[in-house]
Amino acid sequence: MTSRQPASRRRAVTAVATGAVLAVGVLALASCASPGASGAAGxxxxxxxxxxxxxxxxTRELVGDTAEVTQLLAPAQSAHSFxxxxxxxxxxxxxxxxxxNGAGLEGWLDDAVSASGFDGVLIDASTGIELYGSDDHDHDHDHGDDADAAEDDHAASSDDDAHDDDHAASDDHSGHDHGDGNPHIWTDPELAEHMVHTIAHGLExxxxxxxxAVTANEDGYLGKLEALDDWIEENVDTVPVAQRLLVTNHDAFTYFIDAYDLTFVGSVIPSFDDNAEPSAAEIDDLVAKIRATGVQAVFSEASISPKAAATIASEADVTVYSGDDALYGDSLGVAGSPGETYLGSQIHNASLILESWGVTPSPLPAMLQG
Incomplete structure (x- = not known):
């Protein structure tokens, strides 16, 4: 049987809490420097x-050239096994x-923090976002309400008392909450807006x-994320709901699927963790679902071996999207690839999914071109 999301769009969103910033350590990396970073941090x-x-x-979008940004994970590297x-x-x-990212994605983080003994500001981008798998709540895809909430939070973040409260929280060195739901929150552009707002508030x-500079960059980038969300929604809405079928490499696209009212037929790896392996029975079950539902394609992911996806697609006699046509799930792509940036990765993913349904996407909004 087909595994369907609810007919109404569900949004895993709650108001972004002003307590999004918890100071639990100071961290610096000698490797994986952001493009163009050089010289001492000072x-x-x-x-x-x-x-x-x-x-x-x-973070790079928010700070521009006013701060040095380094990242632990390299492009095409999974956070699950890092x-x-x-x-x-x-x-x-x-x-x-x-x-x-938070939401339990970086399971190795507490050990790293403890081993390093750092004592600075931790910004958890998942703060205020309700995870699938932890509770069963209905959420609506309502740009207006979410935008208003973000504006209210942003206004509060500029208040001196709010900043004093955030700094007071830096005396609390307790561990952060990993959560117990699906951590792939960024796959929904609207949730990405919440993540960006939370990061910006913390950076301030x-x-x-x-x-x-952070505030100005936030305003510009949030505009692009909203344009992206609108563009995807407008194109997906040209496809009848019953035909919006998706099979992916692993269960990383729950929030994207829910945002745009897709039907998730199944994943090659039936897990949030891309290191899991499907059993023979699970493979047979997915092939049967593909045949029964009329799915036309199986999508691999850029950071995962495409072999299992290719095998299932072959057995079900459907197209496999892999290589340059794989989706960007757990990780963005390497420099020069379509998925080098978050915006590029989402445009790439949405375009290929639409193509698998026989749809040629409309031109991108001007602010997303180039």
Whole structure:
């Protein structure tokens, strides 16, 4: 049987809490520097570290050239199996802030923080986002309400008392909440807007940060994310709901599927974790679902071996999207690839999914071109 999402769009969103910033350590990395970063941190403003490729991209968009941004994870590298090197752990001493995806994605984080003994600002981008798998709540795809909430939170973040409260929280060195749901929140552009707002609010509390630049960059980038969301929705809406079928490499696209009212037929790896392996029975079951539902394609992911996806597609006699046509799931792509940035990865993913349904996407909005 087909595994369907609810007919109404569900949004895993709650208001972004002003307590999104918890100070639990200072972290710096000697490797994976952001493009163009050079010289001592003092010459470039504060030193900011991001764990994953997605939050690294968000953070670079927000600080521009006013701070140095480094990230732990390399492009096409999975966060699920990451293990910091000894050299990276030794480098966890000089940065002013650490930006994480949160939601339990970085299971290795607490050990890294403990081993490094850092004491700076931790910004958890998942704060205020309700995870699938933890509770069963209905959420609506309502840009207006979410935009208003973000504006209210942003206004509060500029208040001196709010900043004092955030700094007061930096005395709390307790561990952060990993959550127990699906951590792939960035796959929904609207949730990405919440992540960006949370990161921006946190960065504004970092000593030495150019808060004015962060605010201006946030406003511009949120406009692009909203344009992306609108563009995807407009194109998906040209496809009858019953034909919006998707099979992916692993269960990383729940929030994207829910945002645009798709039917998730199944995944090659039936898990949030891309390191899991499907059993023979699970493969047979997915092939049967593909045949029964009329799915036309199986999507591999750029950071995962396409072999299992190709095998299932072959057995079901459907197209496999792999190689340059794989989706960007757990990680953004390498420099020069369509998925080098978050915006590029989402445009790439949506375009290929639409193509698999026989739809030629409409031209991108002007602010997303180039």
């Amino acid at each position: 010459e470039r403003g504060p030193s900011i570290v991001a764990t994953t490729t997605q939050v690294g991209d968000f 293990d910091p090197s000894a050299a990276q752990l030794l480098a966890l001493a000089d940065a002013d802030a650490l930006v994480i 509390t970092v000593p030495g940060i150019d808060a004015g």
